[in-house]
Amino acid sequence: MTRLHLGVFDILTPNQMTQGLWAHPRNESHRYNTLPLWIEIAQLLERGKFDFIFFADSYGYPENKPELALREAVYAPVADPMLILSALAAATTRLGFVTTASPTFEQPFANARRFSTLDHLSGGRIGWNVVASGGSSAAKAFGRSEAPGHAERYEQADEFLEASYKLLEGSWEDGAVLRDKERRIFADASKVHVVRHEGRYFKLEASHACEPSPQRTPVLFQAGSSERGRDFAAKHAEGVFLKAPTIEALREQAADIRRRAEAHGRDPRGIKIFSGLSAVVGRTREEAARKKADYRAYRSREAALLTYENATGIDLASLDPDAPFAGIRTERGRSHTERYTRHSGGVQTAGQVADNFADKEFRGIRLCGTPEDIADGMQEWAEAADIDGFNLERYLLPDTLRDFVELVVPVLQQRGLFRREYEADTLRERLFGPGRRKLPDDHPGAAFRRQPSPDAR
Numbered sequence: 001m002t003r004l005h006l007g008v009f010d011i012l013t014p015n016q017m018t019q020g021l022w023a024h025p026r027n028e029s030h031r032y033n034t035l036p037l038w039i040e041i042a043q044l045l046e047r048g049k050f051d052f053i054f055f056a057d058s059y060g061y062p063e064n065k066p067e068l069a070l071r072e073a074v075y076a077p078v079a080d081p082m083l084i085l086s087a088l089a090a091a092t093t094r095l096g097f098v099t100t101a102s103p104t105f106e107q108p109f110a111n112a113r114r115f116s117t118l119d120h121l122s123g124g125r126i127g128w129n130v131v132a133s134g135g136s137s138a139a140k141a142f143g144r145s146e147a148p149g150h151a152e153r154y155e156q157a158d159e160f161l162e163a164s165y166k167l168l169e170g171s172w173e174d175g176a177v178l179r180d181k182e183r184r185i186f187a188d189a190s191k192v193h194v195v196r197h198e199g200r201y202f203k204l205e206a207s208h209a210c211e212p213s214p215q216r217t218p219v220l221f222q223a224g225s226s227e228r229g230r231d232f233a234a235k236h237a238e239g240v241f242l243k244a245p246t247i248e249a250l251r252e253q254a255a256d257i258r259r260r261a262e263a264h265g266r267d268p269r270g271i272k273i274f275s276g277l278s279a280v281v282g283r284t285r286e287e288a289a290r291k292k293a294d295y296r297a298y299r300s301r302e303a304a305l306l307t308y309e310n311a312t313g314i315d316l317a318s319l320d321p322d323a324p325f326a327g328i329r330t331e332r333g334r335s336h337t338e339r340y341t342r343h344s345g346g347v348q349t350a351g352q353v354a355d356n357f358a359d360k361e362f363r364g365i366r367l368c369g370t371p372e373d374i375a376d377g378m379q380e381w382a383e384a385a386d387i388d389g390f391n392l393e394r395y396l397l398p399d400t401l402r403d404f405v406e407l408v409v410p411v412l413q414q415r416g417l418f419r420r421e422y423e424a425d426t427l428r429e430r431l432f433g434p435g436r437r438k439l440p441d442d443h444p445g446a447a448f449r450r451q452p453s454p455d456a457r
């Protein structure tokens with residue numbers, strides 16, 4: 001099989017994935033808002049030749065149960081990941097960085113300027129996870145009474161990307177920047193264009209504030225696996241983050257995204273598909289099992305159910321446990337309702353969904369064992385589901401990541417499943433091969449590229 005790609009999925013908040021685990025004595029996640037912790041992690045991942053670290057992000061918090069949210073640190077407090085990326089870029093030379101920005105709440109002009117700046121400062125190592133997020137507490141924080149509904153958020157995201165492509169791809173021609181001190185011409189104004197966008201949700205008239213960065217458009221990621229989310233991914237994404245309860249479900253989702261990409265006129269292999277991966281590694285199986293039991297002892301069921309409510313708007317504890325879950329609909333994130341309605345895996349009632357979620361939370365594939373066991377499991381899932389890589393999820397910071405880098409990465413390398421050295425500078429080239437710094441021609445963003453104008457000098 002081809003080589004795997006590896007990322008880490010994290011977030012600037014004390015709990016990630018297993019609610020309650022922040023209180024584990026070995027967990028350093030209470031230092032989530034300090035640079036030394038993240039610099040140590042970024043350098044560790046770079047030693048492990050990881051492709052990137054991804055920081056998820058969203059606005060809003062679990063407003064219905066603030067006491068529980070704050071007591072157990074359920075998405076509160078959360079710091080802004082974009083602001084640590086330049087510091088992490090300075091502490092590393094090769095690791096990629098991906099973070100989320102939401103078309104529901106941001107503005108294309110300011111967002112494009114931020115990502116271009118990061119792409120410059122990191123030498124082309126930046127990716128943008130586009131999440132069509134909603135949520136009433138986020139909406140209220142931005143002065144709105146409600147977030148747009150599910151379908152409308154994806155419409156808005158589509159338009160946001162169109163406006164972003166105009167700025168990132170169509171405003172500055174290649175060769176516009178001269179930096180010619182002799183002739184005193186920094187940039188050639190005839191090659192920098194004002195772009196206009198007037199749509200249903202966004203209006204702008206501007207030239208892009210930044211000169212073209214190494215990748216121009218950051219590598220685009222997407223994470224919503226609802227029906228509409230997959231179509232959006234198929235059109236725009238170059239990387240997709242999936243989580244599925246079974247190999248079959250993962251295979252079906254991956255195949256569906258690739259099919260839809262083809263229908264959008266794109267190379268189906270132009271999208272790298274990542275599954276979440278939670279790995280508990282021990283030098284022996286017994287040691288791994290002991291670790292897993294230790295982590296489980298810190299779980300909080302009430303906090304876990306609050307993360308479900310925060311993502312979906314559904315309070316599982318308030319539903320009749322014997323009621324069928326199949327008819328449930330929501331205007332919030334649907335990946336986590338469809339995960340149970342499309343692939344029930346024997347989980348049918350609201351009570352069973354609550355038990356299942358309290359056990360698994362938002363984790364992807366879960367593996368436990370020796371480094372060889374973990375590598376076997378990764379190989380099996382990647383081959384059977386036809387995916388390109390994994391996004392490692394923490395139990396403890398930084399222990400989970402250190403165990404993986406020190407124990408599992410060497411096994412993957414020995415098997416020829418993972419790189420021994422970084423082969424390219426930019427994140428896009430690392431994912432798609434040397435020379436591919438920019439969006440490929442079959443990507444919808446490429447249509448906004450401007451043909452070079454005749455030399456005005």
Ligand SMILES: Cc1cc2nc3c(=O)[nH]c(=O)nc-3n(C[C@H](O)[C@H](O)[C@H](O)COP(=O)(O)O)c2cc1C
Binds near residue numbers: 056133150227229
């Ligand atoms: C790996 C992964 C990362 C995610 N990252 C974010 C994120 O950073 N911000 C966010 O609001 N939602 C995030 N989500 C949640 C989904 O994107 C969520 O499903 C989406 O907001 C709603 O779209 P949907 O209805 O298509 O699921 C993530 C989901 C997964 C699986």
